[in-house]
Amino acid sequence: MTVSVTSNATSAEAPISPSAEAQGSISAEAHSGISANSSRSAIRKHVRALRRTLSGDVQTAAAIQAAQHLLTELADARRVALYLENDGEISTRPLIEALWQQGVEVYLPVLHPFAEGHLLFIRYDKHSEMRDNLYGIPEPVMACHRLCPAYRLDAIITPLVAFDDSGNRLGMGGGFYDRTLAQLPDSTRVIGLAHDCQRLPALPVEAWDVPLTTIVTPSRIHRLPPRN
Numbered sequence: 611m612t613v614s615v616t617s618n619a620t621s622a623e624a625p626i627s628p629s630a631e632a633q634g635s636i637s638a639e640a641h642s643g644i645s646a647n648s649s650r651s652a653i654r655k656h657v658r659a660l661r662r663t664l665s666g667d668v669q670t671a672a673a674i675q676a677a678q679h680l681l682t683e684l685a686d687a688r689r690v691a692l693y694l695e696n697d698g699e700i701s702t703r704p705l706i707e708a709l710w711q712q713g714v715e716v717y718l719p720v721l722h723p724f725a726e727g728h729l730l731f732i733r734y735d736k737h738s739e740m741r742d743n744l745y746g747i748p749e750p751v752m753a754c755h756r757l758c759p760a761y762r763l764d765a766i767i768t769p770l771v772a773f774d775d776s777g778n779r780l781g782m783g784g785g786f787y788d789r790t791l792a793q794l795p796d797s798t799r800v801i802g803l804a805h806d807c808q809r810l811p812a813l814p815v816e817a818w819d820v821p822l823t824t825i826v827t828p829s830r831i832h833r834l835p836p837r838n
């Protein structure tokens with residue numbers, strides 16, 4: 611089956627501009643004042659503000675380009691965890707639609723009701739009842755029969771605030787994905803998803819950070835060697 615990724619906002623053949631702007635990439639000056647010596651909170655504030663400035667057209671093109679990369683990466687996956695965009699993140703909507711068309715099971719993160727700082731993954735389809743979590747992000751209403759333990763997922767696409775040239779990942783600060791990734795078997799592929807402007811040369815790293823070996827941005831797929 612051939613599945614194409616298109617934009618709902620425009621015509622079926624939405625033009626994808628290869629320009630730097632359409633890729634959400636930016637000049638080096640946009641990150642001036644930020645380095646591996648900056649605090650994690652300063653980096654979060656800076657990159658979150660930057661990605662929120664991306665226009666609707668740039669966001670639409672970014673989501674389509676990222677979905678095209680991810681569909682090739684996820685060719686054999688049957689159960690995939692994604693996220694619903696928040697705070698200027700790349701939208702996963704075109705990817706979710708394409709995966710649904712292919713019959714792939716899509717899961718979304720839900721904040722664990724008792725185990726603070728942990729995530730559950732609940733199956734998401736077009737009939738899912740949704741409720742905002744405490745951060746205002748929509749999540750499927752908890753239902754035990756729709757739960758998938760993280761180790762049974764074929765792939766987890768992680769949101770992130772910033773990544774660096776070594777594959778280090780900085781998130782929103784809750785440690786939710788760090789805790790999830792720390793327990794995964796090798797059979798679960800982990801792929802970061804971000805705008806090009808979320809890439810920095812180097813990030814400050816903590817002992818609990820789990821580095822990524824694949825990060826998809828609209829412009830390309832970044833591959834890093836695994837660390838042992």
Ligand SMILES: Nc1nc2c(c(=O)[nH]1)N(C=O)[C@@H](CNc1ccc(C(=O)N[C@@H](CCC(=O)O)C(=O)O)cc1)CN2
Binds near residue numbers: 694696699720721770
């Ligand atoms: N789209 C998306 N969904 C996701 C995540 C994510 O990064 N992106 N998460 C990834 O972990 C989890 C939610 N983690 C989050 C952690 C902090 C904030 C946040 O906005 N914090 C506020 C302060 C909130 C408060 O304490 O009241 C802030 O930093 O401004 C949002 C989500 C699960 N779902």
Ligand SMILES: Nc1ncnc2c1ncn2[C@@H]1O[C@H](COP(=O)(O)OP(=O)(O)OP(=O)(O)O)[C@@H](O)[C@H]1O
Binds near residue numbers: 779819
């Ligand atoms: N594997 C873990 N076990 C226990 N605590 C952890 C683990 N990973 C992270 N934490 C805790 O979570 C808190 C937030 O971590 P950090 O700032 O790295 O989150 P983040 O990577 O920005 O967020 P996220 O992983 O949700 O995207 C830290 O206080 C850290 O001690």
